[in-house]
Amino acid sequence: MTASRSGFGALLRAWRDRLSPADAGFTVTSGRRAPGLRREELAELAGLSVEYVLRLEQGRAKHPSAQVVGALARALQLTRAERDRLYRGAGLLPPRDGMISASVPxxxxxxxxxxxxxxxxxxxxxxxxxxxxxxxxxxxxxxxxxxxxxxxxxxxxxxxxxxxxxxxxxxxxxxxxxxxxxxxxxxxxxxxxxxxxxxxxxxxxxxxxxxxxxxxxxxxxxxxxxxxxxxxxxxxxxxxxxxxxxxxxxxxxxxxxxxxxxxxxxxxxxxxxxxxxxxxxxxxxxx
The missing domain is CATH 3.30.450.180 (Beta-Lactamase)
Known part of the structure; x- marks a missing residue:
């Protein structure tokens, strides 16, 4: 499978914009402009560098590993179906049923x-x-x-x-x-x-x-x-x-x-x- 350069990044951006900073554990201030998570906040939650998250969103990083995709799915608080969509967007097979899941609801x-x-x-x-x-x-x-x-x-x-x-x-x-x-x-x-x-x-x-x-x-x-x-x-x-x-x-x-x-x-x-x-x-x- 091959990753879609634009599809994976578009999913990251859309789900990052959707997630409330308060639900992710960040303090929301009155001067905040971003509707959802900032890129650096997503990087912090997923244990990735901000530069790597930027490259993923822009489609310049084309082959994220299953561990990276799993970390992003947890950070973005995705449902199981959304997680599987993110894996497929990265050109990866979603985790099989009957395997230990690292998904945190x-x-x-x-x-x-x-x-x-x-x-x-x-x-x-x-x-x-x-x-x-x-x-x-x-x-x-x-x-x-x-x-x-x-x-x-x-x-x-x-x-x-x-x-x-x-x-x-x-x-x-x-x-x-x-x-x-x-x-x-x-x-x-x-x-x-x-x-x-x-x-x-x-x-x-x-x-x-x-x-x-x-x-x-x-x-x-x-x-x-x-x-x-x-x-x-x-x-x-x-x-x-x-x-x-x-x-x-x-x-x-x-x-x-x-x-x-x-x-x-x-x-x-x-x-x-x-x-x-x-x-x-x-x-x-x-x-």
Missing amino acids: PSIQRLAARLGDVPIGVFTADWTLAWWNAMWCALHGDPAALPASERNLARALFGGGPARAAMLTVHSERGQDAFETSIVMDLKDAASRYPADDGLEHLVGDLRGTSAAFARIWDMETDAAPHATDSKTIRHPVIGDIRLDCDVLNVPGEDLHLVTYTAAAGSTHAGKLDLLRTTGAVPAPLS
């Missing part, structure tokens, strides 16, 4: 955008980070600095690449073993639901071959450990240790994990979270 993105005071990350069934807000970046570092293939929690826990190097020191009240076991068992459950997903098969095969800990847990005869509220202490390089309640909320019908971090009002750690919110302190670059 517009309603979930709008909800998360309105909770801007809370660090929020949305993960797919294989624990790949598909969407995050500014507070997530302030707490964990900007995921856009990582290659898309490395924005995966299992790779951060068991891999040896950029994801592992970027992960901050985290102490789980449940214990690190319990946390790691829950993630591996969750992947094992996902593998039973998505047996034809090549990406998940590659992830599991890679980690089984390179991580003895992952292989040991994978081969355990045990049921998947349910996710529960956990208290985690994160060693942030700017503000020091911050203790937060971490909740994993599953989105019915979408096979997504919405991860949030909160602190009790008036606590020392709530004050540290406020400091992150007001200063936008971000850890050292992830790459």
Whole structure:
């Protein structure tokens, strides 16, 4: 398939103009002229450069990858049908049914955008980070600095690449073993639901071959450990240790994990979270 130089760019521009900045988590000021998202805002949401988005809209970048198109579809809060149209406009086949979807419904993105005071990350069934807000970046570092293939929690826990190097020191009240076991068992459950997903098969095969800990847990005869509220202490390089309640909320019908971090009002750690919110302190670059 070949991409239409004008069609793909026209879709980007039309859907960028359609999306409300407030629904995307941006503050709307009275002097704003653009009816929808600015080009730099779309670039920020999709983890792309402004120049590359401009080239896509003008038809000068002719072969965007599936990862780029997927990131743009999420940033633009497209429906599944619109997402498939964007893939075809790029000369790509849309994701097949029965595969893990990285699509985050517009309603979930709008909800998360309105909770801007809370660090929020949305993960797919294989624990790949598909969407995050500014507070997530302030707490964990900007995921856009990582290659898309490395924005995966299992790779951060068991891999040896950029994801592992970027992960901050985290102490789980449940214990690190319990946390790691829950993630591996969750992947094992996902593998039973998505047996034809090549990406998940590659992830599991890679980690089984390179991580003895992952292989040991994978081969355990045990049921998947349910996710529960956990208290985690994160060693942030700017503000020091911050203790937060971490909740994993599953989105019915979408096979997504919405991860949030909160602190009790008036606590020392709530004050540290406020400091992150007001200063936008971000850890050292992830790459």
